[in-house]
Amino acid sequence: MTRKEFIADQGAERIDQFLTRQYPEFSRAKIQRAIAKGNIEINGKIVLEKSHVIHSTDHISAVIELPTLIPQPHLDIPIVYEDDSILVIDKPPGIAVHPNPGQKKDSIAGWLLGRYPQLAAVGEGAFRPGIVHRLDADTSGLLVVAKTQGAFKFLKKQFQSRTIEKEYAALIHGALHPTHGVFDQPIGRKTGQARLQAGIGREARTEYWVKKEYRLPRIDGPVSAGGRAGGEIDIFTLVRVLLHTGRTHQIRVHFAAAGHPVAGDLVYGGRFKSRDRLLFPRQFLHAVKLSLPLPGGRKKEFKSQLPQDLQVCLNQLTISRPHDSR
Incomplete structure (x- = not known):
């Protein structure tokens, strides 16, 4: 086990919430x-209550066993840019940045440790070699x-x-108005709930621009099993998204x-989840x-094209209305 030290910097917050952010795996x-x-320990005293509230400048000392990576x-991880200090990769979908404890699945952390063994000494421990931010396992694209x-x-x-600046392409359900917002x-997360939700927790700011609207006749039943187009139309919108927080x-x-x-989101997709699976x-x-x-000191910009699996999804839709809000 390794002891790690932290200084609270977000104001009043439960200790279990704070540590969950520090140990996202x-x-x-x-x-x-x-x-x-x-x-x-908080300020040198052992704390046993998960709901204990910490405050800015509190000193937290934690001993949590990290799994072996x-x-x-x-x-096969595409490298977009590399120099002596940083590496920018184009993360494929379906690969977690780091695996959950106990899992032996492919991960970016495992690839980094295998290709750059010296990164075990960079960052916040060998389980997160050089990793400064994350993408969800099913999200693809640029990672520094x-x-x-x-x-x-x-x-x-x-x-x-x-x-x-981190910018994303997303396909969302419905027609979005206004076209820039x-x-x-x-x-945040309510106590006892696994899913996050808007309206509580920490500041979050997301800016978007509508690029195109798409239409698709609604399919009743799996296409592979002879599903037929119904009378209703599903509308999707391709948006460009800029994150002001992370x-x-x-x-x-x-x-x-x-x-x-977001189309295909089986966690937050609500009533669309069953159709999105098709x-x-x-x-x-x-x-x-x-x-x-x-x-x-100099600033650099990196770009990534939409991967083939998402382009195939767009190809099955019909452009209803192009936009140029950005």
């Missing part, structure tokens, strides 16, 4: 068990990784000061709360652009 239940065992150099501890600290600071709702599931939660869940292999979300200052 762990469930809140595991974090709560560590608290109950007396593995967490298996190196996976065999994975630090190759040195100096670059790691630099990139973490840039994310905290919001000088790094901002979702400015906090995101909360877990932020895009998915904000659009779902607005009544326009049309989409995964959630339609791709990190298309990443703009960031490099440790050397």
